[in-house]
Amino acid sequence: MHSLEILELKKRFWIPENLGECKRDQFLDMSKLIYLFHTGEIPYNTFRVMGLYILMNMSFSKEEFEAAEDEKWGNIYIASELLDSFFTVDETGMKHLVLDFIHNPVKSFKYKGLTYNSVKDNFTGIKYGQFEDGFGEYENFKRTGEIEYLVRLFAIFHLRPNESFEKLNLEKRCKWFELLDIRHVYGFYLLFVSFVNYITKDCAILLDGKEIEISMLFQSESDNDEVKTDQPVESIGLRSTSFQLAESGVFGPYEKVRSEDYLIILIRMCDLVFRNRKEKKEMEDAKNKSETNSYD
Template sequence: MHSLEILELNERFWLPENLGECDKRQYLDAAKLILMYQMDEITYEEFRILLLYSLMNMEFKPSSFENIQEEKWDNIFIASEVLDSFFTKEEDGTRHLIQDYIHNPVKTVHYKLHTFQGPKDSFQGFAYGQLEDGVGELNNFLKYGETESLVKLFAIFYLKNGEKYSEINLDKRIAFFHHLDIRYVYGFYLLFVSFFKYLTTECIIVIDGKELDLRILFSSADDATSTEVEGEPESLGMRATSFQLAESGVFGTLPKLRESDGMMVLVRMHDLVLRNRKEEQERITQEENQKTESHD
């Protein structure tokens, strides 16, 4: 957290260093401002100043004295520079939003007299079908940039208490959320991107004392040690592996598989991928041995 002291008010404020440190109100406001900045509706400097006001829960009040107003703007601009910490910056000036959090700042959304529950921290308890479809919509948004994909992504994960994802009419739910404040929709998109980044580049879990590197689910078979995810998020590969798991019967039919705990399905996928790679390597070794024997 950043510490900002205003001597005139004899008061100290604590400001988040990035999205992961924001509370619910701060996160939602920041998400909207990030969207406005990324759509070139505001400049980066305007983004910082507006974000500063939001994080401090302040409203702009102009001074009737011009010299005081100029000094005020100078102080605000200088103070807003601490919010550069929301981004990393490359040598060419390109900024990248820091997304390294997997807790959900907005677990509950009240909309049109209904209450919807979003993912728990670390996305605990999500159904595998939600992840599979969510990655598909993430892929669609990154490719086509349509807001409908973000609304669909939100609708996939925000359900009424006791609802199952497999039981809802997704098209109706998307239409229901059509006019939902963009702060919620884009805010969840930012969270999902951060979670998927964690899943594909950092996720190592321990089961019965054994480490399982789930990153291999998103790395190529040619480089099993690589954790780089290039291009669009993997969705077709996940669906193909889903069919393999459904055929194995471990989780029952495909609909049952999609209702199963997402993390447990990923663990089973991990075993399946390792076995497939082992079998492929054994096949290659056998072919090489046969070629060697034929030359002899």
């Protein structure tokens, strides 16, 4: 948290350093502001000033005297520079939003008089079908930039109390959410991106005393055994691996695989990957041995 003290008011304010430190309402309002900045509807300086007002819970007002008004805006502009911490800047000057959180600030919300539940922190307990379909819509949005895919992503993970994902009519739910405020839709997208960053790069779990790196599922090996991590998520073949898992009979048919906890399925996929790599190495070793013997 940033600390900002206003001497005239004898008051200290605490301002989030990034989106992950925002409370529920701050998160939603900032998500909408980030959307406006990302889509070019507002410039960066406007984003910072409007963001400062949101995070300090201030309302816009005009001073009676012009000099006081100029001084106020000068101070606001200086204070708004604190919001630079919401981004990192690469060597080309491109700004990248800091997304390193997997707790959900918006666990539920009401829409048209109905309550909908979102995901738990860390996406705990989601179904593998949600995980698989969510990644698909995430990739679709990355490729096209069409908001409809974000609405589909949102609908996949927001269900009525006691509603099961398996019985969700996705097309109907997306139509229902068409007029939902973008702060909810884009806010969840930013949360999902942060989750993707975690699951594809940093996720490791301890199982029976053995550390399993889930992130290995999102890496592909080149011919020279270097690992590439810039592949589109769908390119690793989540769906094909799902079918392979279904064919193994461990969890039953494909639809049964989709109804299991996503983490259990990912752990089983890791096991499949390990086995496939082991078999590939054994075949290569046998081939090399055979070629060596033939020269002898």
